[in-house]
Amino acid sequence: xxxxxxxxxxxxxxxxxxxxxxxxxxxxxxxxxxxxxxxxxxxxxxxxxxxxxxxxxxxxxxxxxxxxxxxxxxxxxxxxxxxxxxxxxxxxxxxxxxxxxxxxxxxxxxxxxxxxxxxxxxxxxxxxxxxxxxxxxxxxxxxxxxxxxxxxxxxxxxxxxxxxxxxxxxxxxxxxxxxxxxxxxxxxxxxxxxxxxxxxxxxxxxxxxxxxxxxxxxxxxxxxxxxxxxxxxxxxxxxxxxxxxxxxxxxxxxxxxxxxxxxxxxxxxxxxxxxxxxxxxxxxxxxxxxxxxxxxxxxxxxxxxxxxxxxxxxxxxxxxxxxxxxxxxxxxxxxxxxxxxxxxxxxxxx
Amino acid sequence: xxxxxxxxxxxxxxxxxxxxxxxxxxxxxxxxxxxxxxxxxxxxxxxxxxxxxxxxxxxxxxxxxxxxxxxxxxxxxxxxxxxxxxxxxxxxxxxxxxxxxxxxxxxxxxxxxxxxxxxxxxxxxxxxxxxxxxxxxxxxxxxxxxxxxxxxxxxxxxxxxxxxxxxxxxxxxxxxxxxxxxxxxxxxxxxxxxxxxxxxxxxxxxxxxxxxxxxxxxxxxxxxxxxxxxxxxxxxxxxxxxxxxxxxxxxxxxxxxxxxxxxxxxxxxxxxxxxxxxxxxxxxxxxxxxxxxxxxxxxxxxxxxxxxxxxxxxxxxxxxxxxxxxx
Numbered sequence: 001x002x003x004x005x006x007x008x009x010x011x012x013x014x015x016x017x018x019x020x021x022x023x024x025x026x027x028x029x030x031x032x033x034x035x036x037x038x039x040x041x042x043x044x045x046x047x048x049x050x051x052x053x054x055x056x057x058x059x060x061x062x063x064x065x066x067x068x069x070x071x072x073x074x075x076x077x078x079x080x081x082x083x084x085x086x087x088x089x090x091x092x093x094x095x096x097x098x099x100x101x102x103x104x105x106x107x108x109x110x111x112x113x114x115x116x117x118x119x120x121x122x123x124x125x126x127x128x129x130x131x132x133x134x135x136x137x138x139x140x141x142x143x144x145x146x147x148x149x150x151x152x153x154x155x156x157x158x159x160x161x162x163x164x165x166x167x168x169x170x171x172x173x174x175x176x177x178x179x180x181x182x183x184x185x186x187x188x189x190x191x192x193x194x195x196x197x198x199x200x201x202x203x204x205x206x207x208x209x210x211x212x213x214x215x216x217x218x219x220x221x222x223x224x225x226x227x228x229x230x231x232x233x234x235x236x237x238x239x240x241x242x243x244x245x246x247x248x249x250x251x252x253x254x255x256x257x258x259x260x261x262x263x264x265x266x267x268x269x270x271x272x273x274x275x276x277x278x279x280x281x282x283x284x285x286x287x288x289x290x291x292x293x294x295x296x297x298x299x300x301x302x303x304x305x306x307x308x309x310x311x312x313x314x315x316x317x318x319x320x321x322x323x324x325x326x327x328x329x330x331x332x333x334x335x336x337x338x339x340x341x342x343x344x345x346x347x348x349x350x
Numbered sequence: 351x352x353x354x355x356x357x358x359x360x361x362x363x364x365x366x367x368x369x370x371x372x373x374x375x376x377x378x379x380x381x382x383x384x385x386x387x388x389x390x391x392x393x394x395x396x397x398x399x400x401x402x403x404x405x406x407x408x409x410x411x412x413x414x415x416x417x418x419x420x421x422x423x424x425x426x427x428x429x430x431x432x433x434x435x436x437x438x439x440x441x442x443x444x445x446x447x448x449x450x451x452x453x454x455x456x457x458x459x460x461x462x463x464x465x466x467x468x469x470x471x472x473x474x475x476x477x478x479x480x481x482x483x484x485x486x487x488x489x490x491x492x493x494x495x496x497x498x499x500x501x502x503x504x505x506x507x508x509x510x511x512x513x514x515x516x517x518x519x520x521x522x523x524x525x526x527x528x529x530x531x532x533x534x535x536x537x538x539x540x541x542x543x544x545x546x547x548x549x550x551x552x553x554x555x556x557x558x559x560x561x562x563x564x565x566x567x568x569x570x571x572x573x574x575x576x577x578x579x580x581x582x583x584x585x586x587x588x589x590x591x592x593x594x595x596x597x598x599x600x601x602x603x604x605x606x607x608x609x610x611x612x613x614x615x616x617x618x619x620x621x622x623x624x625x626x627x628x629x630x631x632x633x634x635x636x637x638x639x640x641x642x643x644x645x646x647x648x649x650x651x652x653x654x655x656x657x658x659x660x661x662x663x664x665x666x667x668x669x670x671x672x673x674x675x676x677x
Contacts, residue, residue: 323459
């Protein structure tokens with residue numbers, strides 16, 4: 001049994017390595033085609049993230065946000081709910097953390113920080129519960145509703161930021177910096193890496209225990225495997241649909257809080273360049289396994305930071321990494337390593 | 351300004367012209383979304399296909415000096431991306447939503463990457479001398495006051511878009527391939543049993559939907575504007591998809607829904623003078639879509655008492671299991 005399991009792990013690892021090699025090959029060809037200094041560009045992409053302490057810090061920051069986003073996606077995917085609303089939940093989480101951070105003052109540091117962080121989770125909870133409720137009680141498809149709610153969330157974010165949080169003197173739409181009492185303390189000198197690093201690891205542990213050691217998690221996974229069966233063994237399927245999507249929203253909201261309370265330290269327009277969607281890639285790479293999520297996030301964060309270095313050090317645009325991301329999704333989903341939510345839809349056509 | 355004059359200016363011929371102009375790209379893409387939806391595949395890649403075609407059209411027209419070449423290349427790129435979606439989803443068994451998301455990412459990153467590699471500019475294609483598609487003045491009609499103002503003088507793609515509505519409708523309901531297409535979407539097994547080549551129909555429908563979305567994208571960069579701008583689709587592909595649902599999966603309904611979204615878009619830019627936040631108006635289409643989805647499913651459940659719709663519901667479950675459709 002155990003031998004079989006480890007054999008399977010080795011096989012999976014082999015596939016992942018093969019995919020990575022194929023993608024690297026494509027990237028190399030693309031860089032050769034567009035760059036006058038291809039070796040330089042590739043070197044920046046591949047080792048840029050560890051070339052300087054501040055870049056290492058950027059890598060960690062990216063990975064923290066991606067971990068939260070990946071965990072959020074992993075949770076709904078485990079429940080076989082195809083919510084792609086992490087992006088909107090992240091925006092509202094950022095907005096809530098920023099608003100609480102700016103509006104309250106005179107609080108002790110840990111309390112203020114924690115309040116803002118919790119507010120982000122609460123905002124994400126609500127924004128996740130809405131499509132969950134509509135799905136569970138009105139059978140409104142979650143793909144469409146979450147896509148729509150993403151756009152609405154971004155409009156709300158922009159509205160509050162521009163109308164209420166932007167200082168009248170500011171020339172462009174940003175808020176004031178959050179007071180120090182609402183910011184997470186930095187833990188790696190020379191970088192902006194903050195306590196959120198520890199929190200992201202804690203989130204992994206919590207989600208793991210919730211999914212695999214609690215009744216709630218068991219029910220989520222049962223609904224994910226087979227809704228009808230879950231219903232027969234007495235799971236309140238509707239409740240699980242709503243709560244799994246809301247809990248996923250909490251994690252996405254916390255990703256937004258990390259951006260506000262750790263990285264940017266204020267609200268800016270377009271605070272997330274698509275982390276919610278990147279979370280889908282992270283979760284796919286981790287095969288929806290919470291323990292593997294941080295590693296997938298580190299891998300992808302490494303590439304993204306390297307791509308930034310590549311852009312400043314060579315003539316290749318950082319968007320190369322988005323192409324890598326798209327290719328990865330195509331290759332990973334096209335193979336037999338399919339999580340349950342895709343299994344039902346595998347090709348039937350000759 | 352009194353609110354009366356504002357209202358007057360809002361409901362002028364100018365507004366109608368604007369609505370038609372902003373509806374065009376949405377309408378074209380939504381017709382594509384309709385066709386793929388009816389065949390049983392939710393084409394979430396409309397957004398990325400539009401964006402890629404928009405850039406391809408600009409680059410090709412600048413390179414060749416001909417807007418027609420730009421149009422053709424743009425359409426080919428759109429068809430190619432749709433074919434990629436079809437291949438990964440239909441032949442390799444990848445999930446159509448994830449494949450669609452991947453194509454959207456590929457387009458969002460790829461267009462910037464290509465633009466930067468060609469012009470060292472990440473946001474605008476001003477370095478490329480692209481050629482737009484012509485506007486059309488309709489003889490005689492253009493002289494008629496108000497009506498002429500509204501109907502004449504649009505970009506040629508606008509006329510194509512609105513003419514395509516009855517054509518798509520005729521195709522879907524009165525031609526053999528169209529009926530096969532809907533049959534495959536309705537019940538693939540039954541279609542297969544009566545000898546329809548399900549795979550070929552699905553491939554064909556997806557490529558067709560890619561071509562239509564590409565036309566929408568080309569309209570953006572070679573008509574609506576005269577250049578490519580980073581992320582210029584700005585969610586229109588998703589709005590187009592929403593128009594399909596809001597329009598009840600019918601060509602005419604889809605057109606009305608697209609016009610509604612166009613109206614909201616046009617009003618959003620004019621309501622600034624009324625001190626209504628534009629973000630609020632811009633949210634209306636999305637809110638409408640969510641509400642429409644709920645209403646649609648509640649109605650469907652109400653009808654659920656009759657045997658026919660029960661059978662339909664069974665069909666619906668089969669569909670979601672077999673194809674890859676939402677809603």
